Amino acid sequence: MDPSTPEYWQQVYADEPRPGWDLDGPSPVLAEILEAVAAAGLALGKEIAVPGCGFGHDAAELARRGFTVTAFDFAHPAIEGARTRYGTEVDWREEDWFTTTVGPFDAIFDHTCFVAMDPARRVEYLDSCARHLKPSGFWLAVLFHDTHGRPGPPFQVSAKAIRDLAAPSIEVLHLEPAMQSHPRRAGREFLVIGRKR
Numbered sequence: 143m144d145p146s147t148p149e150y151w152q153q154v155y156a157d158e159p160r161p162g163w164d165l166d167g168p169s170p171v172l173a174e175i176l177e178a179v180a181a182a183g184l185a186l187g188k189e190i191a192v193p194g195c196g197f198g199h200d201a202a203e204l205a206r207r208g209f210t211v212t213a214f215d216f217a218h219p220a221i222e223g224a225r226t227r228y229g230t231e232v233d234w235r236e237e238d239w240f241t242t243t244v245g246p247f248d249a250i251f252d253h254t255c256f257v258a259m260d261p262a263r264r265v266e267y268l269d270s271c272a273r274h275l276k277p278s279g280f281w282l283a284v285l286f287h288d289t290h291g292r293p294g295p296p297f298q299v300s301a302k303a304i305r306d307l308a309a310p311s312i313e314v315l316h317l318e319p320a321m322q323s324h325p326r327r328a329g330r331e332f333l334v335i336g337r338k339r
């Protein structure tokens with residue numbers, strides 16, 4: 143099956159009601175990214191999108207921190223699970239991120255969405271992120287650089303590939319190994335701050 147389709151992901155949720163990627167809470171790297179944004183003196187704005195939100199933990203954490211959050215997932219069990227867990231504090235959208243007409247946003251928080259994409263669609267995905275951002279909006283991402291050689295998704299990505307793929311649409315301001323990863327992912331994630339060109 144093709145990870146570009148909602149049917150693929152719906153089957154994953156049907157097979158694994160508690161999928162292996164789900165941290166049952168926000169990624170610790172979300173806080174680390176927001177600290178890095180503040181340390182760099184960048185002003186994110188208020189409206190944030192979370193593509194491929196899964197059960198919504200990161201989106202809900204951003205809402206708790208005062209952002210106005212719109213979260214997207216095209217798999218029905220994901221959005222249903224997010225609504226059940228977190229109610230209406232986030233605008234949950236059961237939509238395909240590539241084709242939604244909602245937005246544009248001040249920032250995007252991407253956790254396990256870029257790396258869940260078919261690698262052949264990465265440029266298209268980054269273009270869609272740029273399209274959904276306001277001028278100079280921010281793309282904030284937590285990306286696997288090491289998946290222990292397992293077949294994806296998730297698909298790992300190198301620092302060079304991130305810079306090369308993003309170059310036409312997004313200026314990479316900050317790309318570092320994440321230091322506050324969940325223990326299951328320690329030493330395997332990048333933290334990225336990019337800005338729409």
Ligand SMILES: C[S@@+](CC[C@H](N)C(=O)[O-])C[C@H]1O[C@@H](n2cnc3c(N)ncnc32)[C@H](O)[C@@H]1O
Nearest residue numbers: 151194195196215216217220238239253254258
């Ligand atoms: C690996 S899961 C990660 C979920 C969540 N970000 C997390 O880390 O818990 C990837 C999610 O992206 C969703 N997804 C993949 N492609 C999508 C698309 N084009 N539009 C919306 N959602 C998409 C899938 O349905 C799935 O829920």
